Amino acid sequence: MHLEAVDLPGHGESLDAPADPGTTSRLVASLGGSATYVGYSLGARVALRTAVDYQECVERLVMVSGTAGIEDSKEREQRAINDDALAARIERIGIEAFLEEWLSQPMFRDLPAHLSGRTDRV
Secondary structure, three states, X not given: OOOOOOOOOOOHHHOOOOOOHHHHHHHHHXXXXXXXXXXXXXXXXXXXXXXXXOOOOEEEEEEEOOOOOOOOHHHHHHHHHHHHHHHHHHHXXXXXXXXXXXXXXXXXXXXXXXXXXXXXXX
């Protein structure tokens, strides 16, 4: 089995390579080819878009905590406000402190340290 972790455009080492959702799905499909696509949160949305745009590439799709998006414009606007506030808070307290908080949530709390991906995230 081969695993490929994608550094999405506009994130991580690809920060200077922003891309719209269609371009992102094209890039992901060209990297992954015919495969099982797995995504969490934003990654789930990218995997879903890839499955819609490039059905021939997606053998199986696993989405965790992802949706097609918020339909209601007021809810979408509030989400953007909340996301901006969270981003500002992360910048204020730092990535390491945020990761400590994030990984202490019930969903991740019992995750062994070697599986947390902490070193890949800071």
